[in-house]
Amino acid sequence: MVTTHGRHFGFVTGGTDPAAGAAAILAGAWDQNPGAYSPVAEAIDEVACAWIVDALGLPSTTVAAFNGGATIANLTGIIAGRDALLARHGWDVAERGLAGAPTLRVIVGEEAHVSVLKALRLAGFGQAHIERVPTDATGAIDATQFPEDTDALTLVVLQAGNVNTGASDPFAAIIPGVRERGGWVHVDGAFGLWTAASPRLRHLVAGVDLADSWATDGHKWLNLPYDSGVVAVRDGADLHRAMHSDADYLPADPRAMRNRGIQISQRARGVEAWAMLASHGRSGLADIVDRSCAHAALLAQLLADGGAEIIAPVALNQVLVRFGDDAATQTVIAAVQAEGTTWAGGTVWRGRHAMRLSVSDTATTVDDVRAAAAAILEAAAVTR
Ligand SMILES: *Cc1c(COP(=O)(O)O)cnc(C)c1O
Numbered sequence: 001m002v003t004t005h006g007r008h009f010g011f012v013t014g015g016t017d018p019a020a021g022a023a024a025i026l027a028g029a030w031d032q033n034p035g036a037y038s039p040v041a042e043a044i045d046e047v048a049c050a051w052i053v054d055a056l057g058l059p060s061t062t063v064a065a066f067n068g069g070a071t072i073a074n075l076t077g078i079i080a081g082r083d084a085l086l087a088r089h090g091w092d093v094a095e096r097g098l099a100g101a102p103t104l105r106v107i108v109g110e111e112a113h114v115s116v117l118k119a120l121r122l123a124g125f126g127q128a129h130i131e132r133v134p135t136d137a138t139g140a141i142d143a144t145q146f147p148e149d150t151d152a153l154t155l156v157v158l159q160a161g162n163v164n165t166g167a168s169d170p171f172a173a174i175i176p177g178v179r180e181r182g183g184w185v186h187v188d189g190a191f192g193l194w195t196a197a198s199p200r201l202r203h204l205v206a207g208v209d210l211a212d213s214w215a216t217d218g219h220k221w222l223n224l225p226y227d228s229g230v231v232a233v234r235d236g237a238d239l240h241r242a243m244h245s246d247a248d249y250l251p252a253d254p255r256a257m258r259n260r261g262i263q264i265s266q267r268a269r270g271v272e273a274w275a276m277l278a279s280h281g282r283s284g285l286a287d288i289v290d291r292s293c294a295h296a297a298l299l300a301q302l303l304a305d306g307g308a309e310i311i312a313p314v315a316l317n318q319v320l321v322r323f324g325d326d327a328a329t330q331t332v333i334a335a336v337q338a339e340g341t342t343w344a345g346g347t348v349w350r351g352r353h354a355m356r357l358s359v360s361d362t363a364t365t366v367d368d369v370r371a372a373a374a375a376i377l378e379a380a381a382v383t384r
Pocket of ligand 1: 012068069070071072113115116161162163188189190191217229
């Protein structure tokens with residue numbers, strides 16, 4: 001099944017919004033480079049980023065920038081945080097590097113996404129150095145177990161949208177204390193951060209705006225083409241300190257993407273984001289989030305009514321479902337993929353195999369949800 005189909009529920013696969021797809025073709029032919037020098041692409045990037053910051057309810061001081069995806073956005077935010085914490089302690093990473101620098105304490109949730117661990121590794125923090133806080137039944141950090149003795153050399157990475165359950169960490173309970181004690185909080189919100197764009201559902205990520213930096217994806221829930229990520233940093237000076245890369249042959253410009261991210265040359269990703277946001281508007285964006293979550297709830301309901309086991313609360317747009325034991329569940333997943341009405345992948349949740357469904361494509365309709373549920377239940381019936 002093609003991944004842009006309304007019944008493709010694998011991974012967290014957004015489709016391609018028509019306006020964004022057309023804009024990407026135009027931008028490709030136009031071939032601007034907002035990393036080096038393209039006043040017009042930089043201006044479009046800046047407008048699109050400002051709209052995203054506004055739609056997500058992030059602080060008005062926030063500076064955002066496009067990049068290749070949430071992995072890069074996490075790395076960018078983590079490095080900005082690392083360098084800011086060290087700078088406040090009088091240690092200039094650009095000048096002195098990391099050897100001999102004060103040691104940072106790094107804290108993440110037990111359910112941190114693999115890209116966060118990769119970004120931490122690339123930023124110089126190995127597994128053995130990272131403290132992992134236990135999570136509750138939904139996969140969100142248990143705030144009562146979060147350390148209260150963090151200091152001004154502490155980097156915390158929280159999560160909006162667990163990749164299996166959709167659950168978000170309790171931001172309001174954790175972030176204020178960490179920041180009061182001088183630490184930095186980065187949030188991996190690859191898809192879940194968009195929940196903040198929905199007036200109806202933003203309570204699920206309450207307090208996420210209190211963080212210092214955020215990562216999200218355009219190519220997942222926003223339905224932009226690959227590859228499209230966004231990093232946002234509360235104080236633009238912190239992003240610039242970590243990422244600046246001016247040279248005599250490049251016109252000086254703090255807005256150029258090379259000064260807001262890892263890459264210098266890059267495609268003008270802001271063009272398709274601008275087209276998407278301009279055509280849908282604020283209410284259209286909220287509607288995408290609301291509709292996906294309603295579809296996920298309906299999917300879970302239909303599957304449960306048909307005798308399947310929903311093994312984690314449906315917190316957002318993700319559904320975990322099980323059909324008897326591990327072996328039967330894997331057989332059903334393979335049968336569904338082979339049959340072709342719909343596509344879902346597998347995962348392991350708390351030691352148990354599960355079918356994993358992610359509703360992230362604007363193309364999905366209620367009819368798609370009903371047809372997919374029927375096909376999955378039919379495959380389960382045959383397996384039984
Ligand atoms: C997809 C995802 C990422 C990684 O994003 P890429 O765009 O694939 O680099 C990070 N965190 C979470 C929670 C994700 O779902």
